[in-house]
Amino acid sequence: MAVTSTSLASQLSIGLRGPFPKLDSFNSQSSKLRLSLSPPKPSRPIVAMAGSGKFFVGGNWKCNGTKDSISKLVSDLNSAKLEPDVDVVVAPPFVYIDQVKNSITDRIEISAQNSWVGKGGAFTGEISVEQLKDLGCNWVILGHSERRHVIGENDEFIGKKAAYALSQGLGVIACIGELLEEREAGKTFDVCFQQLKSFADAVPSWDNIVIAYEPVWAIGTGKVATPQQAQEVHIAVRDWLKKNVSAEVASKTRIIYGGSVNGGNSAELAKQEDIDGFLVGGASLKGPEFATIVNSVTSKKVAA
Numbered sequence: 001m002a003v004t005s006t007s008l009a010s011q012l013s014i015g016l017r018g019p020f021p022k023l024d025s026f027n028s029q030s031s032k033l034r035l036s037l038s039p040p041k042p043s044r045p046i047v048a049m050a051g052s053g054k055f056f057v058g059g060n061w062k063c064n065g066t067k068d069s070i071s072k073l074v075s076d077l078n079s080a081k082l083e084p085d086v087d088v089v090v091a092p093p094f095v096y097i098d099q100v101k102n103s104i105t106d107r108i109e110i111s112a113q114n115s116w117v118g119k120g121g122a123f124t125g126e127i128s129v130e131q132l133k134d135l136g137c138n139w140v141i142l143g144h145s146e147r148r149h150v151i152g153e154n155d156e157f158i159g160k161k162a163a164y165a166l167s168q169g170l171g172v173i174a175c176i177g178e179l180l181e182e183r184e185a186g187k188t189f190d191v192c193f194q195q196l197k198s199f200a201d202a203v204p205s206w207d208n209i210v211i212a213y214e215p216v217w218a219i220g221t222g223k224v225a226t227p228q229q230a231q232e233v234h235i236a237v238r239d240w241l242k243k244n245v246s247a248e249v250a251s252k253t254r255i256i257y258g259g260s261v262n263g264g265n266s267a268e269l270a271k272q273e274d275i276d277g278f279l280v281g282g283a284s285l286k287g288p289e290f291a292t293i294v295n296s297v298t299s300k301k302v303a304a
C-alpha cells in the first residue's frame with residue numbers, strides 16, 4: 001500500500017490524540033456468538049476477507065543472511081509467480097536493504113525491521129526513519145516480540161516509534177501477541193488489547209498501519225496457532241478497534257497472522273475470514289515457499 005501525500009497530510013494535520021477511552025472488558029463469549037450466529041454462507045464462491053484492504057504478506061528475514069544468500073533469495077523471488085491481489089513486502093536486515101532494493105522487482109516493497117524513535121542524530125547504532133526512506137523503504141515492523149522480550153522495548157516506546165514513522169510517511173506493521181504463560185493464564189485478550197491501546201494512544205491515524213498478531217509461543221517454534229485460535233484473536237482485535245477507535249478503522253485495517261506460518265499451513269489459515277495475510281519469519285527465507293504463502297490468497301475464494 002503506497003503511503004500517499006494526502007494520507008500523510010491528514011495524519012500531520014490531525015496531530016496526536018488526547019487520552020484514549022478506557023478499555024471495555026472484552027467478552028470472549030460475544031466473539032464466539034458472532035462466529036456461530038453468522039448467517040449461512042452463500043454457495044457461490046466468495047472472498048472470505050473481513051478487512052477491506054488487499055491481502056498482505058510480509059517476510060521478516062530477521063538477523064539472517066549474507067550478501068550471497070540474499071542475492072539468491074532475491075533472484076528466487078524475482079522469478080516467482082505471485083498472485084496480483086496481494087501486497088508483498090520483505091524486511092531484510094538493515095545492512096542489506098540497499099542491496100535488496102536495488103535488485104528486487106518493484107512488485108515487492110521493502111520494510112525495515114525497526115526504526116529510531118525520532119529524527120536521526122547522535123544516537124549511536126540506531127537507524128533513522130529518514131535514512132530508511134532514503135533507501136526506498138515503505139514500511140517498518142514495530143513492536144515485534146523479539147524487540148519487546150529480548151531487547152526490552154516497552155509499549156510506550158513502541159507507540160512513539162510508530163507515531164514518528166507514520167509522521168514521516170512510513171507504513172507500520174504493528175506487532176502484538178501474548179506469551180505462552182499469558183495464554184495459559186487466560187490473558188491473551190488483555191495482553192493484545194493493552195498493546196493495541198499503546199499504539200492507539202500514540203498514533204494520529206490508522207490509515208497506514210497493518211496489525212500483525214504474532215503469539216510469542218508460535219514464533220520460530222513450529223507450533224502454529226490453529227486457524228480457529230488465530231481467527232478468535234483476530235475477531236477480538238477487530239472488535240476492540242470498533243469499540244475503541246471506529247467502525248471504519250475496524251473494517252479497513254488489515255490484521256495479519258505470524259508464528260510458524262509455512263507453505264503447508266498458510267492455505268488453511270488464509271481461509272479464516274479475519275486473517276488478512278501473514279507475517280512470515282523462517283519460511284520467508286525460501287523464495288518458492290514464500291511465494292506459496294503469498295499465493296494462499298487463492299484459498300480465500302472458497303465455496304461454502
Ligand SMILES: O=C(CO)COP(=O)(O)O
Pocket residue numbers: 060144214218219220221222258259260261279280281282283
Ligand atoms: O516472528 C515472525 C515474523 O515476524 C514469525 O517467525 P516464524 O515464521 O519463524 O515463526
